Amino acid sequence: MDRHIGDMDRHMVVEVEIGSLSTADSPRTSGVDPEHVQALAVVQTPLPPITVHRPTMRVIDGLHRLRAAELQGRTKIPVRYFDGAADDAFVLAVESNVTHGLPLTTADRKRAAARIIASHPQWSDRMIASVSGIAPGTVADLRRRAPGGRAGEESRIGHDGRVRPINGAEGRRLASELIAQNPALSLRQVARVAAISPETVRDVRNRMMRGEDPVPRRGRQADREDTVAPRVGRPSAVPDRDAAQDRAAAVKRLKADPALRFSEIGRTLLRLLNLHTISMEEWDRIIDQVPPHCRGVVAYLAAESAERWTEVAMRVQSKVAETA
Numbered sequence: 087m088d089r090h091i092g093d094m095d096r097h098m099v100v101e102v103e104i105g106s107l108s109t110a111d112s113p114r115t116s117g118v119d120p121e122h123v124q125a126l127a128v129v130q131t132p133l134p135p136i137t138v139h140r141p142t143m144r145v146i147d148g149l150h151r152l153r154a155a156e157l158q159g160r161t162k163i164p165v166r167y168f169d170g171a172a173d174d175a176f177v178l179a180v181e182s183n184v185t186h187g188l189p190l191t192t193a194d195r196k197r198a199a200a201r202i203i204a205s206h207p208q209w210s211d212r213m214i215a216s217v218s219g220i221a222p223g224t225v226a227d228l229r230r231r232a233p234g235g236r237a238g239e240e241s242r243i244g245h246d247g248r249v250r251p252i253n254g255a256e257g258r259r260l261a262s263e264l265i266a267q268n269p270a271l272s273l274r275q276v277a278r279v280a281a282i283s284p285e286t287v288r289d290v291r292n293r294m295m296r297g298e299d300p301v302p303r304r305g306r307q308a309d310r311e312d313t314v315a316p317r318v319g320r321p322s323a324v325p326d327r328d329a330a331q332d333r334a335a336a337v338k339r340l341k342a343d344p345a346l347r348f349s350e351i352g353r354t355l356l357r358l359l360n361l362h363t364i365s366m367e368e369w370d371r372i373i374d375q376v377p378p379h380c381r382g383v384v385a386y387l388a389a390e391s392a393e394r395w396t397e398v399a400m401r402v403q404s405k406v407a408e409t410a
Contacts, residue, residue, distance in 0.1 A: 099135045102165040104156060108144045113180045113190060113198045118153050119379075122188050126154035135164035137182065139175040146175050147182035173205040177217055184219035189382030195219050200228050219386040221393075255301045257282035261290045262300035288401075334363040 126133060136148025145152055146168055155163045168175055180198040183190045190198065199218040202209070203225070211225040218225070261280040264271060265287075273284040273291075280287065290300040337359050346352030376384050 099164050099166055101162045102138065104152065104161055104163055106143055107138060107152065107163075108142060109149055109152070110144060111176065112145070112149060113176065113183060113194055114149065115194055115197065116191065118150055119188055122150050122379075123153045123157060126150055127157040129154075132164075135166045137168055137178070138165045139172065140167040140169050142172065142175075144175065146179045150188060177202055177206070180219075181217045184217070184382075184386065188379065189386070190219070191382060192220070192385060195382070196224065196228065199225050200232065203229050203232055219382065221389045258286065258290050258300045261287050262294055265291055265294060285397075333359075337363050 133151050133154070134148075136151050137146040138144065139146050152163060168178060170178075176198075180190070180195070180202070184195065195218045199214055199220055202214050202218060206214070211222040211229065214225045215222040257280040261276050261282060264276050264279060273287045276287045277284045293300050293302075337356065340346055340359065341356055343352075346356055
C-alpha cells in the first residue's frame, strides 16, 4: 500500500463517533459476515484502528471491526484518516481487504479490478493484479472486455512505478541492439535505456539466444510487461507418461544426483520440486477441503506461487541456452 502513504498518516489515530461514518461503496458486495463480527466482538485485546476516507467519512477498511464495536455497545471507534481521492480510496479498500482480514470473494475481486481498470486505466495489468489479488492475465482479459478496450492507450505505469509503452516493439529492438553490442549489461541496465521491463529484456535475450526475432509475432503479446515464460520442453530423460508421473520421474532422477543431494541448496530445491509431484486427483481432494473463508487467500497465494515458478523457469531456461 506504499502508493497511498502520502495520503494517510499511519501514526495519527483519533476517536470518531460511529454514527458519523458511512459504509457505502464497499468492494464487499455480500456485506459483513455475522460470524466474523461475533468473533471480533469477543476479542479482549484492542483491535487495529479502521481506515476512513476523511472527505466522505466512508469506511475504507474495517467494516467488520465497526460492526463488532456496535455489537459491544460502543459509540466511538479508533480511526486513521485517508485524505486521497475517492477512486484511490476504493483502491485502498480493495488492497486492504485482499492482504488481510476476511478476504474478498473472487467475484468481488474481479468486479473491483474492472472498476480500477476504469478509474486507473494508466495502471498496468500487473499493478492492478497486485492490488486486487487476481492474476495479471485475468486483468488483461477484463480490460479487453471493458468498453473501449485498449483504444487510445500508448503507455502504462508498471508495478515498479515506471511508465512504459504498451507496444514495446521498438523497445525490444533497442534492447536487442544493446545486448548484441554489450552482452555484459544487466537486465535492469538494458530495461532503463529501452524503457521496457527487465522481464521483457530477459525474453528478448532468450529469443536472441534461440536465434529468434526479438519481437514476437503479433497476438502473442509478449512485448507487454506481463511477459509469459517460453514453454520449457520436456527433458529427453523424462518418459512420456501422464503429467504427474512425468514430474515424479524427473524429481526422482534429480534426487539421485549427488550434486543436489549433498548440498543444502540442492536439498532445498528438491524439497520444493517434490511438492509438485502429486497427481491432479490429490490436488482435487486438497482443493475440495479448503475452507470457504480461506479460498480467496489460497487462490491469491497459488497465483503468486505460479508467477514465481514462471520466473524460475525463465531464468533457468536462459542458463540452459547459455550453456547449449
